[in-house]
Amino acid sequence: MGLLKARGALLRLVSVSIICMGFAQVAPAGIIGTAHLVDKESRAASLSRIEVLLAREDVGRQLEAFGVDRALVVERLNGLSHAELLELEGQLDSQVAGGDIIALIGAVFVVLLILELVGVTDIFKSF
């Protein structure tokens, strides 16, 4: 049991270090970023370095789970701010994904048609 736990911890460490490898910021250690003043009201302002890394790891794993190529994950993570990492952490699947998919759940064609005719929706034009 103890061994399994240790193995889990080791795996976690390895995956964190993989995510860290491509870390964008190459700054003097200890610098307090401008976001500290800008994000004052949010939790992102007081994030420790390790919390940021854990959020990166989590979001990175979610991106991979949603089919992003492993080689592209780090680059995609690098563009995200700390506040955005927090926003995505643990809930990538609940975000809106713009992609022209029509969710037809409980479709009632007549209702849709009326909405379209009165100019409330724009769903039927082809792309």
Place this chain on the structure above:
Amino acid sequence: MSGANRVNRWSRLLPALFVVLAGCASIPPSVSELPVAGQAIELEDTPFYPQERYQCGPAALTTVLVQSGATATLEDMVDKVYLPGRQGSLQVELLAATRTEGRLPYVIDGSLAAIWRELEAGRPVLVLQNLGVATAIGDWSRWHYAVVVGIDAKRGEVVLRSGTDRRRVTATRTFLHTWRRGGYWGMVVLAPGELPAAPDRSRYFEAVAALEQAGRAAEAAIAWQAALGHWPGDSVALFGLANSRLVLGDYPAAEEAYRELLEREPGMVVARNNLALALAEQGQYDAALQEIDIALAANQDAALERELGDTAATIRRRKQAAD
């Protein structure tokens, strides 16, 4: 299906339909008002990238990036923002990818006037629309990214680069409905140093701080410089400029900016911490440790206490190594 059943179904459906229509009918005037009456604007030279299936995100993003002078390609943007498992793209990933192209993404106010002002400045606006609708009786959402390139106030039309349509003309009212269901979310791509048409200080600062966190210090420095032009003497902007210089390795210039800031605000602990680092990078370890002592004495924030302690330890280690 029996007649009674049918009646029953309609009797449930019709009130729901009225609720849906009533809910959809109102667009607040603050959103639909334009700064001008009867005029038209269209950025005809905006490029067009017809989208592949589900890839309106990469297509719309490439459009606004290229228009801002970046050298993005559609294939690259697919790699950077398309999420296969969701068959779509997330808003934050559009922002992130803009940063990795060395550009500053800025989320505009959710109003037609805000779009108009950006168009006047030559910038098309990437918008999130829900072309369908989610209601109590069914979810027919169709999330879609498109780029607004024109508004014709006289004809009541909005012109978009959308999907496979190079010039999609939509009634303003319909556009506003679909945009409202997209949370009135719209972004422009700024070249470093460009300010949005109607800059909101806190939103612009957030955008630049995020650029800094994305490791684009050179672009952030230019953006903070521009911020200082618009908000002269702003402490946060000056702090940002100093930080970018520190990250870029221009230590004397960073030191100068921190000192200017601290002269005005001696109690600004975060600036003193970073000044100490700028000094240490120039080999002035004793002066650096002195600054940390002043910072520790002035500090009221428990979280910063730890950071200051870490900075002091780092500088002491480096001093020992140098001796």
